[in-house]
Amino acid sequence: MTMSGATASRGQLSAGRFALFTAICLLAAMLLEDALALGPARPDFVLVALVYGAIRWGAAGGAATGFGLGLFRDALALSPLGVHALGMTLLGYGLGKLRETLYLSAPLVDLALVAGAKLVLDVIVLVGASGGAWGRFEMRFFWESPADAAYTAVLGGLLMRLFRR
Numbered sequence: 766m767t768m769s770g771a772t773a774s775r776g777q778l779s780a781g782r783f784a785l786f787t788a789i790c791l792l793a794a795m796l797l798e799d800a801l802a803l804g805p806a807r808p809d810f811v812l813v814a815l816v817y818g819a820i821r822w823g824a825a826g827g828a829a830t831g832f833g834l835g836l837f838r839d840a841l842a843l844s845p846l847g848v849h850a851l852g853m854t855l856l857g858y859g860l861g862k863l864r865e866t867l868y869l870s871a872p873l874v875d876l877a878l879v880a881g882a883k884l885v886l887d888v889i890v891l892v893g894a895s896g897g898a899w900g901r902f903e904m905r906f907f908w909e910s911p912a913d914a915a916y917t918a919v920l921g922g923l924l925m926r927l928f929r930r
Contacts, residue, residue: 777821778928786928790814793924794841801920806912809883811838813921815853816860816879824861831857844894852889856882875925876918883914 778786794810801808815834819827834857835850842849860882867874887910891902 782928783817783821786925787814787818790924791837794838803916804912805909806916808920809886809913809917810921810924811841812853812856812883812886812917813879813924815857816875816882816921817925819857819860820864820875820878822861823865824858827857827859827861828854829857831855844890848890848893849886851893852886855889856886859885872922872926876922879921880914880918883917884910887913 777783790810790813793808798807798810811834815827815831818830818834822830831853832850835847835853838849838853839846860878863878887906891906891910
């Protein structure tokens with residue numbers, strides 16, 4: 766099967782549509798994340814772009830995409846510089862590797878990847894930002910991260926579904 770046949774069978778977007786999807790995710794990250802917050806739950810549109818980019822480009826492309834998007838997120842969130850870049854690089858590589866071996870392409874699999882990636886990213890970022898204070902990590906991870914992960918997966922899945930039409 767050729768690469769274009771594999772791409773079509775997975776229902777991936779064309780390069781132009783994917784670039785537009787990524788641009789909208791980045792604009793939404795800058796302009797809409799605070800407005801779309803539901804209580805403590807906030808969507809992470811940068812992570813949505815990373816997950817679908819790693820699914821599209823595999824391990825090496827996912828790692829490169831993760832590093833660039835991580836620097837973008839570090840610039841938006843006033844967290845220690847490089848924490849998101851490290852976390853998203855690792856996630857991009859891992860998701861790309863996982864997707865190369867995972868032959869399922871159901872929407873629920875993609876949603877599970879987005880939610881799982883958000884939880885893993887929160888562990889990396891919160892450990893880096895907590896400075897060894899377990900109480901701060903525990904409070905943020907166990908009370909905010911599950912809602913963030915579910916909300917990010919739902920909004921990210923809906924946004925990708927709009928672009929696949």
